[in-house]
Structure formats: structure tokens, C-alpha cells
Amino acid sequence: MKNPVVIKGTKSGIIVHVSDELPFPELMEKVSEKFRASAGFLGNAQIALSFEGRKLSDDDQLKLVDCITENSDLDVVCIIDDNAEREAYFSKTLEEKLMAMNTNTGQFYKGTLRSGQVLEFDTSIVILGDVNAGAQVVSAGNVVILGKLLGNVYAGASGRSNSFVVALHMSPNQIRIGDVIARSPDEKKKVEAETKIAFSQDGNIYIEPLDRNVLKDISL
Numbered sequence: 001m002k003n004p005v006v007i008k009g010t011k012s013g014i015i016v017h018v019s020d021e022l023p024f025p026e027l028m029e030k031v032s033e034k035f036r037a038s039a040g041f042l043g044n045a046q047i048a049l050s051f052e053g054r055k056l057s058d059d060d061q062l063k064l065v066d067c068i069t070e071n072s073d074l075d076v077v078c079i080i081d082d083n084a085e086r087e088a089y090f091s092k093t094l095e096e097k098l099m100a101m102n103t104n105t106g107q108f109y110k111g112t113l114r115s116g117q118v119l120e121f122d123t124s125i126v127i128l129g130d131v132n133a134g135a136q137v138v139s140a141g142n143v144v145i146l147g148k149l150l151g152n153v154y155a156g157a158s159g160r161s162n163s164f165v166v167a168l169h170m171s172p173n174q175i176r177i178g179d180v181i182a183r184s185p186d187e188k189k190k191v192e193a194e195t196k197i198a199f200s201q202d203g204n205i206y207i208e209p210l211d212r213n214v215l216k217d218i219s220l
Contacts, residue, residue, distance in 0.1 A: 005034040013048030013080070018064070020054040027054075028067050036071040044073040050080040069110070113137065113151065120157075133173060139163075152176075161200055170196040170207055180205050 004019035004027065018027055035042070049068070051061060065076050109127050113119060115134025119127075124141030135151035137143055140158035142165070149167035154176040156163030161178035174183045175198050182198075182205035195210045 004030045007034065007038060007042075013050065014042075014074075015050045015052060016064070016068075017053040018051060018056075024060060028063060031064050031067045032071045035068050035074075039072040042072055042074055044075075046075045046077050048078050048080050049076045112147070115151075124163075131167075142166075155198075156200075163200075165198040166195065166210060168195050170194075170198065172198075175205055175207075177205055 002019075004022055006017040008015040008017065016031070018031065022030065049065065051064065056064070061079055065079065068074060069076060107121060107123050107125055109119060109125060110129060111127075112129040113127070113131045113135035115132055118136045118138070119125070120138040122140050124143070125137065125139045126144045126146065127137065128146050130147040131137055131145055131149050131151045131153065133150045136153070137145075137151070138154045138157050141155070141160060142163050143153050143155045145153075145165075145167040147167070148169040149165070149172045151172065152174040153165050153172060155165050156178040159178060161180070163177055165172075165175055165177065172184060174181065176182075177198065177200040180200045180203060196207050197210045198205055198207045200206075
């Protein structure tokens, strides 16, 4: 069998040719190995990505993207399907995605923050992952965590007292919004997985279930 994974660079992204002969779990290992070995050459960049050589479901593509991002410094902004004018489409789609992601309303971060890690942002931030105990997120605006919040979060670091924190599972060690700080009790109660929002009002921080009525009052 020839190389099961071949990386082709374009002006705006990367095309990954993958074998259709390997079982998918083995293909994932080969993709991880290839990008780990090529990480230094590929560098740190935001890219559009396309797969060829094998029919992949959306779930398969996402799994391979995880293999790529976990074994390189690449940030996959979007996945492009086969297209006869792929290069032009790459450039156009990548530009649109980057403009959407880098507006002054916020940014995205994909990954789990582990104990000792600190992320700071000059904008609002959406985290696609968990913030584990011992990790910290600092944002000048709002913080939205599509995962578990178990560590520390500081929203409104720019002085915005109307900032908020949203998490799919809200069980923080400490929340600070503007100048108001709240700590969790030493003996934590069991918290059910429920999307909640933390906000500051009258010098206190309140945590409530996120519902339609609360959404109406959110100020971005």
C-alpha cells in the first residue's frame, strides 16, 4: 500500500488524501502520526481543510480533524467538500470564516483546559470544551463554555459589570464578574448537568437556569 495519508498544501489550506483501504480506527492513527511528524513543517496557522480519496461521513471528518489539531499547531477553521474550483472556494470560505470568528464580539477556543492552564482574551470567548478545576479563563467580555465549568472564570475584566458566564455544567471554584467575586462552598453539592448563567446584580453574583426569559435580558 502506498502512503495511506498524503498532505497537499494550497494557498489557502490543506488537502488530505486518505486511503480507502484501511479500517477507520487505523486510518485515524495514521493521520495522527502523519501530522505529528509534519507539525514543525506545517507551523501554526488557521486553515481550510479538505479530504479526498475516501468517502467520509460528517462524524468521520470531525474525528480526523481532532486527530489533526491534537497532533499539530493547525487551527482548522472549516472543512471544504470536493469542488472543481476548490482553490477559489478555499480562499473565499476561509476569508468569510475568519472574518466571522475575529469580529469584536468574540472568539472561539476549542479544547479542554486542564489544571494550571490560563487563557486570557480581549474579547468575549466561546470555549468548546471543559474548564477543569485549577484552570482559569479571563475575558474582557462574556464567557460561554460549551462544556463543564469546574475551575475559575473572570468575565468583564475590562470593567464591564453587565458581563455574564454561561456553562452547560456550572460548578465553578470561583466566578468573578467585574469587581464582584463569588466562591463555591467548600462542601459542594451535587450539580446536575443543566445550562446556567451567572451574572452580577446589586453587588452579588447570581446563577440561574438559562431560559428564554433570561435570554431576553442578555446584553452583548
